[in-house]
Amino acid sequence: MIEQAWSSDAFPTAKSVKVQETGDSDLITATVDDTNKPVSAYFDVSNPRFWIMHTVSQSPAADRAVDRTVDRTHRLDRIWLWTNLLNEVAKLGSFRGLGLDFDRRGLYGDSYYDDQRLDSPEEPLAFLKMQLWGNQASEVLRVLRGSGAFPNETSLAKVKIKHWLDGDASDSFSVDDLKFNGKFTTRGTSFQSHISLVTEVIGRYSSALEFVESTFRVGMSTVSEGLIPRGRPATFVFSNQLPDVERVAVSISRGAPPFRVWGVPTPLGKNAFRIRGVDMHVGHRVDIEIYSDAMRVFVPENGCGNTILRLLTNLQHHVDAMVSLETGEGAIGSAFQPAHDESVDRPL
Amino acid sequence: MHFSLLMTNLWIGLCNGDRGLPTDLHKLGYSTGLIEWQFVNQDRDLVEPDFMTWSEQINHTLMCEWKNGANASRDQLDRSARVATGDLRSHAVISSNAVANHDVVIVGLDENQLRLQISLDAANSKFPLIVTTEQGLERVSQSFNEPKLESVFDPLVIDWSRVPTSYISCDGESELWEIAEVVVPEILSEMQAGVMIFVGRDLAQSISSLWTHMGPQAKSALESKVNSTLSAMQQHGFSQYFKWDGRQRKLMASTNLHSVTPTERSRMLQRLRSTQNKFVSTLRAQVEPGHPESGIQLSLDV
Known part of the structure; x- marks a missing residue:
């Protein structure tokens, strides 16, 4: 579902959009480089109903990424x-x-x-x-x-x-x-x-x-x-x-x-x-x-x-x-x- | 909303203690209830009250029969009169803590009071008759077996604008405008899930929570009304978004909500809203002459 939500459809003008699994099945990384303000996010999906997105990226860009991601799918x-x-x-x-x-x-x-x-x-x-x-x-x-x-x-x-x-x-x-x-x-x-x-x-x-x-x-x-x-x-x-x-x-x-x-x-x-x-x-x-x-x-x-x-x-x-x-x-x-x-x- | 459906919604609300409705029944501990509950009486005859509710608090069961018209069937009254405590426990599967006493109540329209009373008298029925008035629900004859109910309907004052109408939103007897009111949001809801083709029967099943219990005639009536609504949508401004195929009886969406930009989607939803407003109001004005065809003023929108 993260791939569906954090995708090029959600960020049509982005230079790059990536979602990657890690060695930990409860941790997924996602990045987007959109309007020269890259966002790196770490999704803790250990709770299947409540995901936590961590980021140290700049707040306005991160907020926009969250907005786009949540708006993209009716399942979030x-x-x-x-x-x-x-x-x-x-x-x-x-x-x-x-x-x-x-x-x-x-x-x-x-x-x-x-x-x-x-x-x-x-x-x-x-x-x-x-x-x-x-x-x-x-x-x-x-x-x-x-x-x-x-x-x-x-x-x-x-x-x-x-x-x-x-x-x-x-x-x-x-x-x-x-x-x-x-x-x-x-x-x-x-x-x-x-x-x-x-x-x-x-x-x-x-x-x-x-x-x-x-x-x-x-x-x-x-x-x-x-x-x-x-x-x-x-x-x-x-x-x-x-x-x-x-x-x-x-x-x-x-x-x-x-x-x-x-x-x-x-x-x-x-x-x-x-x-x-x-x-x-x-x-x-x-x-x-x-x-x-x-x-x-x-x-x-x-x-x-x-x-x-x-x-x-x-x-x-x-x-x-x-x-x-x-x-x-x-x-x-x-x-x-x-x-x-x-x-x-x-x-x- | 037609009388039977309104009564079912109302009594669910009364038993639930919905805000804005009198709380008498709720405080007496009556449960949310059962709808069209079939069981046999002591003579093994089938009984199917429109609504049943029970209270363990006062050890009582109440069976309700809605009367749209002016007559009460003698056969139905006789069967209900032959319901014994054991039947409620064993066949209706009501809690044994709620069957010490029971009542059957007939609920009808005020304008039919006299003729309903004649029907009840002809059957020697002792069931209380309650009628709907502008004020609420009023018992007009006979007494309850349960003393705690005696004064509840003398009258039970109800603000009719506060009656819930969303426990069961429609059935085969609903007006076309009431069906349209539900069908279009249902279509939009399914479009959110990616559905682009809509079949009347499937929509009928989705919009009425009574569907699985309906008989073939009732299902056919509802399906027919849904198809009429889908067909009418073409003449009432929806043709830029949907195409009705009368031969296959299918409605096809021409735009996928997920494939347009957020701005286009927003505009489309606004236009659909105006169209729906006018559509429902036009259909409603056909059966309620005083109702404005233009609908309410959506231009209050920012």
């Missing part, structure tokens, strides 16, 4: 780290900083934000992007998430932590930036420390994905007696009523990033729309029913649960930073609820 996707998971990861070391990224302008269109709307004190923030490094970062986050500030637009996009393998007195450490799209940028004295953090993140993501796939895929069993419906939809709960459900429905179903769902919203009633759609990244069908307070997502039994985690993460970055995934019985599972009750506040 990124991991999508929703805000509470990032919050939990930040507690795995000493917190050093964070990045916020929220942008709903694409949802409503440029013409939506006219002068009148921008001057209105009632109008929620359209865009909030910030990077904070230093020991006050967590305090700033707490303030921004406060009820009188911008809780619905304060969406954690990156965390920076200092991580030790053997306890915080050790000289062996890594300083990792982890972004919501699964990108780690690291420096430090211990690669093992970095890898142990990566492994921990994958472990948590994998557990969450397993839960999502066992709970939120919908299907039907046929036996001789009749039919047995299985599963339930994933329900995303918005923290406030969406002001314009139709706009959100139209925007998330364009088939383009970040949501990548293609479909046509059909009105079901006042502030209610149904989208019979396709996840254009992984290719399976997905049905969405969207209301002012919630959104139901029906992923088929053969579908990928990553669709749900991608939707959750991108809803948090583009619609409502406090949207959460309802895990059943009306309860919000702690893994999926917005991280607003406790700030990231471990001492440096």
